[in-house]
Amino acid sequence: MIAEIISIGEELLIGQTVNTNAAWLSRNLNTVGITVRQIVVIADNHDDILNTINQAIQRADLVLTTGGLGPTRDDITKKALCELFDSKLVENQTVMLDNQHFFEKRGFELTELNKLQALVPDKAQIIRNPYGTAPGLWFEHNNTILISMPGVPFEMQHMMTDGILPALKNRVKEYHIIHRTVLTQGIGESFLAEKISGWEDQLPEFITLAYLPSPGIVKLRLSGKGPDKEIIEKTIETQVEQLHTIIPEYIWGYDDQVMEELIGKMLAERSATVCTAESCTGGYISHKLTSVPGSSAYYKGSVIAYSNQAKQQLLSVDPEILQTYGAVSQEVVEVMARNSLKLFDADYSMAVSGIAGPSGGTDTKPVGTVWIAVANNQKIVSKVYSFGDTRERNIIRAGIAAMGMLKELIE
């Protein structure tokens, strides 16, 4: 099945918003065997919407649109769809009740503007939207499916995952697009490429490899396409196993796994707890750990000690140590790790102190210098890193490195 995506919204054409919706849709359509051939971005303009959809439904088996369905007046997609499919707007009771309930739950009455959301084209099936007031619309026309969804990423993603993707999967002929991503940490892209070049050369022709670098992590993505799911899966599996024998020390996960989830799982399995003592990461590690549902089972808390005063007072770092070695030092970070462990009565701790930048660097400790310590009651491991010049990336890379070190310590 060949799909086209139409993203509607002027914010995308003036560069105010990056089109993450199209990327999300492409990735998820692939998982049910649907190939995306084209993505078009247009404004909330009646003629452009009409013409672009009209062309797309003639070329593709499936057309997905996002945006232009909100309650405010800049949204005109619904009208264009009515013209295109010779349909008229009628009030839909399910949507009306859903939206009444949506507002009641939040202690509000349904506004006049939002009542309009219940008007839907009579030739469309509606797709309910539990997280907003604009329903999705599903049209079928000369063997082409057109699905129109709101542009709010969160609402669109839930509609897709809960209803649309399973329904599409049932309609797709036997064809498979399989991706497997190997997550590595602790090695740069070009060094990794050299290490695995022999393996890369022998990959079968129907398997493609892509490198996806992001701060602190390089992802390797293997993709295979074809009618025989088993052959593709088996081949990818064998290749990943071979890769694992070449770089076992750098692989920490697969596919959409994130390190904070992996850490959480490892801790939960051992009924162990964790805390952090952060300086330059400023709560980033704590935020990542607590972004995982259920993290209260193993996450105890953190001290974010940005100032020396806070390091002394909350983490009992000796002022003399701070004076002698400086806040960014092995000595300080080890005291932070050890004392936070006691403070929170936790089994493991991570401590970070560094210079995130852009200012604060010196000749001996330039911007990007970060000391990290991980500890349990028996052992403490500390290491210094030299990251880069960019504050945001330094914070992320320090977080990934700290979690990588904790993972090793737990193992």
Place this chain on the structure above:
Amino acid sequence: MIAEIISIGEELLIGQTVNTNAAWLSRNLNTVGITVRQIVVIADNHDDILNTINQAIQRADLVLTTGGLGPTRDDITKKALCELFDSKLVENQTVMLDNQHFFEKRGFELTELNKLQALVPDKAQIIRNPYGTAPGLWFEHNNTILISMPGVPFEMQHMMTDGILPALKNRVKEYHIIHRTVLTQGIGESFLAEKISGWEDQLPEFITLAYLPSPGIVKLRLSGKGPDKEIIEKTIETQVEQLHTIIPEYIWGYDDQVMEELIGKMLAERSATVCTAESCTGGYISHKLTSVPGSSAYYKGSVIAYSNQAKQQLLSVDPEILQTYGAVSQEVVEVMARNSLKLFDADYSMAVSGIAGPSGGTDTKPVGTVWIAVANNQKIVSKVYSFGDTRERNIIRAGIAAMGMLKELIE
């Protein structure tokens, strides 16, 4: 001048890469008065490239393509461009020397593959690429300009900024595109739309309004286009002033401002300091505050007290209060705010305790219930919120709400 952007590359169609190039280009074309009407994403496929470019040059004054110029696949885009413009490939000495120099500087010899980069269509002007080996190509055909650039963001951006944008600016007739975004917080999209509908109705025709909702924040974007820069600017300014008289309590900033920067600026101006005591936000507010360069000047630190034990031990919350009112209560959050203020010797504090979900909700305190307190040495303000069902969004919305409350207290 009307432009279309064509992004070439399969990584964009499988969702492996988000199309940040198109957003960057749109934003920068706007600054020289060029409107982007359409963005199309296609694969490295000869027919798709040929057809898409062919259609675009018939509609637009300017067509920009990115991608498909790398050393391994350059014959696809370059060949398609030769066909389209009845051109043939010839060796370009400037490119050959640039690339020799490029490799020498890095201690390598020019590879055979990279020598091919010096072959360019004879009807194109080349745009030199100081950061890579693929030159840009500039064609002119029946009053339409076509510019083909590599897809590596850094290389493309330098070509644009250094040569292409200034050249385009000279070609654009006196025409201006001006955007102004008003940032609101504390009111949902549809309620906001009702409140300002009278103002919206009286907007002059050459000014358009767009609503851009995201968790906790609704952005209102006013856009004006026309030949007279002063009139557009003046009109937008007047309209924004009028809007401000209608909803003063909801407006907190403009354009690309983020709330953590605003808070930082307000604190720095007053030489005041801040700390946080976080439970359900788990370090998110602290992370946001410290993501701002120079935040060490006003940010003291945080206690992330996820467990009751940590609330008692680090923030001296009386166990009896925890027992009587529960961790998610006005009483607890006010103690957290007051005691963190003392602990960090800060001028302001924010304290948050709530149920982020997905579990932990009760009948009286469902998921999404969040108590927030902000304090200084004279005053404490606390408020309860009912956010939604989603952990990630609840954390973000609580962070925005806490910063909004702090902003009011500082003012």
